[in-house]
Amino acid sequence: MADPSSYRPKPGQIPDSPGVYRFRDDHRRVIYVGKAKSLRPRLSSYFQDLANLHPRTRTMVTTAASVEWTVVSTEVEALQLEYSWIKEYDPRFNVKYRDDKSYPYLAVTLNEEFPRVQVMRGAKKKGVRYFGPYGHAWAIRETVDLMLRVFPVRTCSAGVFKNAERTGRPCLLGYIGKCSAPCVGRVTPDEHRQLAEEFCDFMAGRTGAYIRRLEQRMTIAAEDMEYEKAGRLRDDIGALRRAMEKSAVVLADATDADLIAVAEDELEAAVQIFHVRGGRVRGQRGWVTDKVEAVDTAGLVEHALQQLYGEESGDSVPKEVLVPALPEDQVATDALSQWLSERRGSQVSLRIPQRGDKKDLMATVGRNAQQSLVLHKTKRASDLTTRSRALEEIARALDLDSVPLRIECFDISHLQGDDVVASMVVFEDGLARKSEYRRFQIKGFEGQDDVRSMHEVIGRRFKRYLAEKERTGEWTEEDEGSTVPDENGQDPADRDMTAQSPAAPGENGHDGHSGPSPLKEDDGRPKRFAYPPQLVVVDGGQPQVAAAKRAMDELGIDDVAVCGLAKRLEEVWVPDDDDPVVLPRSSEGLYLLQRVRDEAHRFAITYQRAKRAKRIRTSPLDDVPGLGETRKQALIKHFGSVKKLRQATIEQICEVPGLGRKTAESVAVALAQAAPAAPAVNTATGEIMEDDGGSTHD
Numbered sequence: 100m101a102d103p104s105s106y107r108p109k110p111g112q113i114p115d116s117p118g119v120y121r122f123r124d125d126h127r128r129v130i131y132v133g134k135a136k137s138l139r140p141r142l143s144s145y146f147q148d149l150a151n152l153h154p155r156t157r158t159m160v161t162t163a164a165s166v167e168w169t170v171v172s173t174e175v176e177a178l179q180l181e182y183s184w185i186k187e188y189d190p191r192f193n194v195k196y197r198d199d200k201s202y203p204y205l206a207v208t209l210n211e212e213f214p215r216v217q218v219m220r221g222a223k224k225k226g227v228r229y230f231g232p233y234g235h236a237w238a239i240r241e242t243v244d245l246m247l248r249v250f251p252v253r254t255c256s257a258g259v260f261k262n263a264e265r266t267g268r269p270c271l272l273g274y275i276g277k278c279s280a281p282c283v284g285r286v287t288p289d290e291h292r293q294l295a296e297e298f299c300d301f302m303a304g305r306t307g308a309y310i311r312r313l314e315q316r317m318t319i320a321a322e323d324m325e326y327e328k329a330g331r332l333r334d335d336i337g338a339l340r341r342a343m344e345k346s347a348v349v350l351a352d353a354t355d356a357d358l359i360a361v362a363e364d365e366l367e368a369a370v371q372i373f374h375v376r377g378g379r380v381r382g383q384r385g386w387v388t389d390k391v392e393a394v395d396t397a398g399l400v401e402h403a404l405q406q407l408y409g410e411e412s413g414d415s416v417p418k419e420v421l422v423p424a425l426p427e428d429q430v431a432t433d434a435l436s437q438w439l440s441e442r443r444g445s446q447v448s449l450r451i452p453q454r455g456d457k458k459d460l461m462a463t464v465g466r467n468a469q470q471s472l473v474l475h476k477t478k479r480a481s482d483l484t485t486r487s488r489a490l491e492e493i494a495r496a497l498d499l500d501s502v503p504l505r506i507e508c509f510d511i512s513h514l515q516g517d518d519v520v521a522s523m524v525v526f527e528d529g530l531a532r533k534s535e536y537r538r539f540q541i542k543g544f545e546g547q548d549d550v551r552s553m554h555e556v557i558g559r560r561f562k563r564y565l566a567e568k569e570r571t572g573e574w575t576e577e578d579e580g581s582t583v584p585d586e587n588g589q590d591p592a593d594r595d596m597t598a599q600s601p602a603a604p605g606e607n608g609h610d611g612h613s614g615p616s617p618l619k620e621d622d623g624r625p626k627r628f629a630y631p632p633q634l635v636v637v638d639g640g641q642p643q644v645a646a647a648k649r650a651m652d653e654l655g656i657d658d659v660a661v662c663g664l665a666k667r668l669e670e671v672w673v674p675d676d677d678d679p680v681v682l683p684r685s686s687e688g689l690y691l692l693q694r695v696r697d698e699a700h701r702f703a704i705t706y707q708r709a710k711r712a713k714r715i716r717t718s719p720l721d722d723v724p725g726l727g728e729t730r731k732q733a734l735i736k737h738f739g740s741v742k743k744l745r746q747a748t749i750e751q752i753c754e755v756p757g758l759g760r761k762t763a764e765s766v767a768v769a770l771a772q773a774a775p776a777a778p779a780v781n782t783a784t785g786e787i788m789e790d791d792g793g794s795t796h797d
Contacts, residue, residue, distance in 0.1 A: 215252070385467070734752070
């Protein structure tokens, strides 16, 4: 625990002007970002007697090791900079709202030649018009199905559209009148775009005028005795009204507004947002957060506004934002209003509703927030209880001093000794932390040896940890001599290690280069392998456990527990013990270890299969300089297979369009140097199969 007085700025050093400040820990990681209209009194408040500080604030200042600040001109600039730094550094002591689901939107792709109506989730794309978010995707589809009768806009995918364009036959929706079939030329691109824009206008709330026009056309058709046309218009009006009924009128004056309500207790807070457009609720969403900093309701609202509108602009920010509380300081409130107005490009009203329909609707939003908080606490209590029990059982079974809050599991994967790789997965507080996953290529030796591979991987992982300790100044005299990193703080045997970037939301990626990326001293982000685990789990029995323990002993790592989980009987092995630890089959601790082991196995085998597939797809043509993918495909298409291409003369290769003699000679040399693959044999008939593929497995 650090003493805040050890890094307190000197008197008069802090400027008396607006700014943004950052607290960093002793590893230079940013742990808290804040803003102030005057930095001097705000920062001074953190360095008073610890007994007078809020418990969460006290924890933050004793975790920090330094503080720094940046002066800005206005509070609006401070608000913008604070939001940018929170997004960049992800500080552990800042309030961070977590979406309880990925909300679907109704999207119209106006950036395409033939706009498409579809359900979309995730990040918003430029040139796409969004409506929502909605609570359920089926609600969007029901609304769209009703509206396609009046606005027959394309809803098909690009593949279906191109296939219909090629065959000259529209899809089923085109035949039943729910698509204008631009794929076969029934409407021009301009006519189809007009339909899409009318669809957007209707969804944006401009409904009354359009329905009145349809009613006038229906009346005229009936007077002209065009009863079939009048009947179709009557049905269209009914469909539009049913679609409108799905979002009830809540504000009679056709208001465009977002209503934000907060429900909170001492530890957590829930936020609910109703999106009202044209007086109707067009979308709803909710967030929850841990109150890791001392923050009141106005502060929670401010953080919610930053998250809700930080990436938005234009009409995505409504004219009116209604909230339950605002900062007591009018200057701070004006800064928030100005920031929202800049995001929208016109004036935004930020206020607390005082009376009438808007106050009543705010009460409804508040009840939804309270129910969301109760539901979240119920789910989390059950989940936390189970995970805590699992961690306690593991600590008790392995005789650990404390529960293993960070568990790392390692697994080796290969196919008959080829493409040997390893995985490292991380579970923190019983939950997978995919951004911390890592993967390794085994290059210290050739062939199949799981024990030796495990020794290499564990050694490389903890050499990186020791190198990081040395870089951050945590190196102790006892550590010297444990390993000998090179001049870059990296062990020479570790240059081939690959690591996953947290950019991929699903499966874990590859950083695409050897060795660690250059480390910046003051960027505030946690570095790879910077955190040691409390428990290392290896996939295997006594030999693998002994290899892992030996690797850690060689590096002087004696404060990390090791165990192995053998698949056959699900036995837990510990170092220097001839008998396994047997956990009951119903044990939550055993279930957690199994989940960790299975995740490591999945991650390893996914990487191994990807490497093997890449190797199988290689061809001798890959090594020909200046021969790109297009000309490689032209060669294979011209000759039919690599085997036939290998038998061709230079003159015959020159006949391929786009290939000169120099490139043809390079192709011939490359194919002559590459040994042909062994012929494939049909095991059922004994027949030798011809090589007709475009690639060889060398």
